[in-house]
Amino acid sequence: MSIQKMRGAIHGAAKALGLDDDTRRAVIGQVTKKTFGTEKTSTTRLTEPECQAVLDEFQRRGWTGPKKKFWKESDRPKARKVHAQWGELKRFGAIEAKERKALHAWIRRQFNLPANVTADPDMMAEDDLDRVIDALKAWIRRLKAEQAKGE
Incomplete structure (x- = not known):
């Protein structure tokens, strides 16, 4: 997943969990400070590993993940x-x-x-x-x- 999609997934996950903007930013800050030592609250400043850590936290809180596009596996x-x-x-x-x-x-x-x-x-x-x-x-x-x- 590209970093842009990960950032979008963070916003989608926060919305799905019913988090407002301030709460979403607080969660991002807590995760980045705990995991990487620097508190970041904006998704635009997150690196790919930081985005993944935030998504993991949202999954721990009950988010089921982004809706995946499904296509049938080829018979060939x-x-x-x-x-x-x-x-x-x-x-x-x-x-x-x-x-x-x-x-x-x-x-x-x-x-x-x-x-x-x-x-x-x-x-x-x-x-x-x-x-x-x-x-x-x-x-x-x-x-x-x-x-x-x-x-």
Whole structure:
């Protein structure tokens, strides 16, 4: 989740819990001071770990989490592989957004697809999926090699 979405989730969580603006700011201040040693009361000043700590606190207080968009998992193994590799790139920090539209945009750029050709792995031909999988594997291999050099 991007930091902007985390900040929005903090506001949504506070609203769902019935917290007014002052109470929300007080909770943010308490969490950041206790966890990170500096009291911050504005979401715009929070870092990603601080946002996560505040969201964890709201969950401890009974917030069930943001409403997640649901999409059906693909029946096609190669399409699932593409989505899994995209998620792995997100975990490596190589990409900002894990959403499908970001994946579609990357596929369009990588393979110079015209606007009338689908970039959705769930609808692509098997040979096109093989090319996408190979490109994602190569990207992941490069990241792992860079990570190994840094250790």
